[in-house]
Amino acid sequence: MEDFHKALNDKGLTVSSSPEKGRSLLTTRDFSPGEVILSQEPYVSVPNRNSIDSRPKCEWCFSSSNLKKCSACKVVWYCGRSCQTMDWKLHSLECQVLCEVDKSRLTSLTPSIRLMVKLFLRRKLQKEKGILSTSTDNYNLVEALVSHMSDINEEQLVSYAQMANLVNLILQSEPDVNIKEIAVNFSRLACNAHTICDAELRPVGTGLYPVISLINHSCLPNSVLVFDGRVAVVRSLQYIPKGSEVLISYIETAASTMTRQKSLKEQYFFTCTCTRCKEVGQHSDIRESAILEGYRCKDDNCIGFLLRDSENKGFICQQCGLLRDKEEVKSIAAEIKLLTEKVSTLSSEGKKDTRSIYTAIEKLQVKLCHPFSVNLMRTRETLLKTYMEVQDWEQALAYCRIIIPIYERVYPSLHPLIGLQYYTCGKLEWFLGETLEAIQSFTKALGILSITHGTATSFVKELVLKLEEAHAEASHKNLAPVRAT
Ligand SMILES: [Zn+2]
Ligand SMILES: [Zn+2]
Numbered sequence: 001m002e003d004f005h006k007a008l009n010d011k012g013l014t015v016s017s018s019p020e021k022g023r024s025l026l027t028t029r030d031f032s033p034g035e036v037i038l039s040q041e042p043y044v045s046v047p048n049r050n051s052i053d054s055r056p057k058c059e060w061c062f063s064s065s066n067l068k069k070c071s072a073c074k075v076v077w078y079c080g081r082s083c084q085t086m087d088w089k090l091h092s093l094e095c096q097v098l099c100e101v102d103k104s105r106l107t108s109l110t111p112s113i114r115l116m117v118k119l120f121l122r123r124k125l126q127k128e129k130g131i132l133s134t135s136t137d138n139y140n141l142v143e144a145l146v147s148h149m150s151d152i153n154e155e156q157l158v159s160y161a162q163m164a165n166l167v168n169l170i171l172q173s174e175p176d177v178n179i180k181e182i183a184v185n186f187s188r189l190a191c192n193a194h195t196i197c198d199a200e201l202r203p204v205g206t207g208l209y210p211v212i213s214l215i216n217h218s219c220l221p222n223s224v225l226v227f228d229g230r231v232a233v234v235r236s237l238q239y240i241p242k243g244s245e246v247l248i249s250y251i252e253t254a255a256s257t258m259t260r261q262k263s264l265k266e267q268y269f270f271t272c273t274c275t276r277c278k279e280v281g282q283h284s285d286i287r288e289s290a291i292l293e294g295y296r297c298k299d300d301n302c303i304g305f306l307l308r309d310s311e312n313k314g315f316i317c318q319q320c321g322l323l324r325d326k327e328e329v330k331s332i333a334a335e336i337k338l339l340t341e342k343v344s345t346l347s348s349e350g351k352k353d354t355r356s357i358y359t360a361i362e363k364l365q366v367k368l369c370h371p372f373s374v375n376l377m378r379t380r381e382t383l384l385k386t387y388m389e390v391q392d393w394e395q396a397l398a399y400c401r402i403i404i405p406i407y408e409r410v411y412p413s414l415h416p417l418i419g420l421q422y423y424t425c426g427k428l429e430w431f432l433g434e435t436l437e438a439i440q441s442f443t444k445a446l447g448i449l450s451i452t453h454g455t456a457t458s459f460v461k462e463l464v465l466k467l468e469e470a471h472a473e474a475s476h477k478n479l480a481p482v483r484a485t
């Protein structure tokens with residue numbers, strides 16, 4: 001452990017412990033915006049396997065192009081020789097184990113099961129010195145993670161026990177693995193594993209990063225976690241002075257305090273006491289919740305927020321005083337619910353053409369929800385995605401432009417999603433010949449993504465290149481320069 005603290009100290013970090021918060025990561029020097037605070041390779045990781053995007057991914061780097069299956073186990077894919085070589089020490093062990101699994105059981109090898117198998121196999125390899133242990137890469141750090149075993153409910157316990165049974169069966173040739181330990185590790189993974197996302201924040205896999213797991217949550221974080229391939233990278237979003245706690249967000253922050261608290265409690269078993277959560281019950285927090293998850297004023301031109309009236313007749317606009325009748329709200333909400341159920345059935349049946357239903361939902365939500373409502377925002381995100389899929393670039397651009405100001409309202413100004421949305425907007429504008437607008441959008445995207453993703457990543461380098469090309473095109477066409485806004 002001494003080596004571990006020294007390794008952190010060399011990075012300008014230290015760990016502190018308190019009974020209320022458990023462990024926290026603190027800075028021992030100043031960090032400037034965009035600076036890498038911490039980066040770590042996963043102890044183990046696994047690509048996800050969801051039904052919407054069933055394309056396989058490379059076991060090492062999560063890429064989905066040029067994949068070849070491992071010819072022995074036929075479970076694992078690689079994008080090329082180099083990824084296969086990097087993963088070979090661990091996979092050669094895993095491959096043997098997977099080859100023993102009965103073919104009829106292969107479908108039960110969910111990503112969580114595979115992650116757990118890999119966890120024990122990697123522990124064994126490090127023990128036998130097949131893979132080197134370092135102060136920041138060893139099983140002791142996994143064991144030190146909280147498991148919250150005493151907080152989980154009966155149903156969850158049963159499910160962990162069943163999964164542990166399966167893992168135990170798969171690892172039957174391994175002598176020092178026991179069911180109880182596996183079950184505890186499932187509980188550890190549930191509150192410590194990270195969803196690995198690509199540069200555009202699309203989930204591609206799951207990984208365990210024990211040092212990154214030291215970082216606590218805030219609904220108004222000073223740092224952000226993004227992934228560069230399989231490497232988890234934490235960057236500061238602002239100037240962080242020496243002696244501060246490094247904080248990232250574990251959840252979607254565009255939500256009311258109640259919703260945020262609920263998801264933190266359910267998945268991570270704690271009550272957040274961040275600066276945003278401390279405002280609960282205060283006017284600012286009530287207003288914010290009513291904007292993010294509440295209704296819109298009856299007057300289309302008013303953007304006031306609504307609160308339930310004292311006589312329970314409906315909801316009163318806090319700006320103009322108009323009442324929205326309870327029954328009217330109820331009936332629109334019921335229509336939306338019906339359509340939402342319909343669209344989710346259709347999607348689960350694999351039906352692709354759901355755009356007309358989403359358009360209908362959007363129309364109803366525009367009538368019902370506050371203009372900055374996150375529910376309306378989600379519907380528009382889905383519509384943007386579907387227009388991109390059918391290559392209707394004009395409509396896609398229109399939605400991009402609607403979504404950006406909403407993002408700017410519901411997220412902090414340096415949120416990666418805002419940067420990514422400007423990037424998409426710029427690409428669409430450029431493609432549609434709106435070069436000057438594209439330059440503006442690329443510039444805005446770069447301003448954010450160079451902080452959240454760093455300037456050295458290939459993703460941001462590509463953006464810089466696009467911006468240069470757009471500038472060249474503009475000067476070639478002799479377009480007037482756009483003044484910086
Ligand atoms: Zn790869
Ligand atoms: Zn294999």
Ligand SMILES: [Zn+2]
Nearest residue numbers: 219272274277
């Ligand atoms: Zn909070």
Ligand SMILES: [Zn+2]
Nearest residue numbers: 297302317320
């Ligand atoms: Zn109003």
